[in-house]
Amino acid sequence: MAQFEKEFRYLCRQINSLSNGQAHASYDNIFNHSNSSARTSISSSSSESDEPTSSLGFHIEITPQDGPYAHGSYIFRIEASTDGDYPEYPPIVSCLTRIYHPNIDTTYQNYYNNVCVSTVNEWNDGTNSTLEDILQGLMFLFHSPNLDDPLTSNITSDEKEFLKYVRISIEGGLIEDFDQVDIFEMNYGYKRYLMEQEKQYIEEGEQLDDHLVNILTREPNYKELFNADTLEFLMNTTSITHSTRHNKETFTNS
Missing domain, CATH: 3.10.110.10 (Ubiquitin Conjugating Enzyme)
Known part of the structure; x- marks a missing residue:
């Protein structure tokens, strides 16, 4: 070898x-x-x-x-x-x-x-x-994923739908009929990326956009992921009130 x-x-x-x-x-x-x-x-x-x-x-x-x-x-x-x-x-x-x-x-x-x-x-x-x-x-x-010659039949062949499902799989959400465990948990690397992003926003004193707040607070245990300054910043963001639902309806509408 x-x-x-x-x-x-x-x-x-x-x-x-x-x-x-x-x-x-x-x-x-x-x-x-x-x-x-x-x-x-x-x-x-x-x-x-x-x-x-x-x-x-x-x-x-x-x-x-x-x-x-x-x-x-x-x-x-x-x-x-x-x-x-x-x-x-x-x-x-x-x-x-x-x-x-x-x-x-x-x-x-x-x-x-x-x-x-x-x-x-x-x-x-x-x-x-x-x-x-x-x-x-x-x-x-x-x-360049090859949709024309898939390894598994569970993947959609529609390019627009495929791109939507890829983001759901990374950000966390539900993909109907994918396999027996339909709900994707947020990808660990993407979670790491978001934590780096929110840290940069806070250090620069900038407002987090609604989409980022929605993703950051989607995890049921999100309060354990961030430090006190971050949590205070998130709690003062108005969009948090509608972003913490973690159920099938939220995943479907993501």
């Missing part, structure tokens, strides 16, 4: 420039170091999947800065068998974060080998294919 480790070390050195600051990689399971708010939107344990135990892998977290999935964060596990067949055979790519995406199937709590990415499908025996190609393929999926 020397080639796998060599490519991983190279990827770690170059990943910031390769992803324009939108990704980072670690041998450690990023999930294990995520805070409690992150764990609500990530697979609870890889041991619950069919993941093989004889493998060498690492994790990549991608946080798109723009596009349909802007400011959401998603964790992937990239692994190769320790039997020594890398790079002859492509690595297995698994998304551990629940997502609404035509080419990533996390429906029904499927968190193993659930990503359809061209750089894996077109793997060239390691001759011209590397872990860097895997990263580029994943980045491409977030900016």
Whole structure:
């Protein structure tokens, strides 16, 4: 597995420039170091999947800065068998974060080998294919999801409706008939982004817009997420009175 480790070390050195600051990689399971708010939107344990135990892998977290999935964060596990067949055979790519995406199937709590990415499908025996190609393929999926060739039939083919559902899945809400767990909890990366935004607003003494307040206060435990100054600021914002409903009607109207 020397080639796998060599490519991983190279990827770690170059990943910031390769992803324009939108990704980072670690041998450690990023999930294990995520805070409690992150764990609500990530697979609870890889041991619950069919993941093989004889493998060498690492994790990549991608946080798109723009596009349909802007400011959401998603964790992937990239692994190769320790039997020594890398790079002859492509690595297995698994998304551990629940997502609404035509080419990533996390429906029904499927968190193993659930990503359809061209750089894996077109793997060239390691001759011209590397872990860097895997990263580029994943980045491409977030900016150009392929609705014409979906991995799961649960995704709408209507582009306008699709974009609406993507935002619901990130901001938290209900997507009818998606899978047996219809309500998406707010994506942990997006929650982190909002907390950074509200901190900046308060430091600059600016008024939060209604949409941001609505999202910030949508979580039932939102009072536990922010400091005293933030809560006072939010409580003095008039729109808070109509933004704290956390039920099916609110999700449907989001």
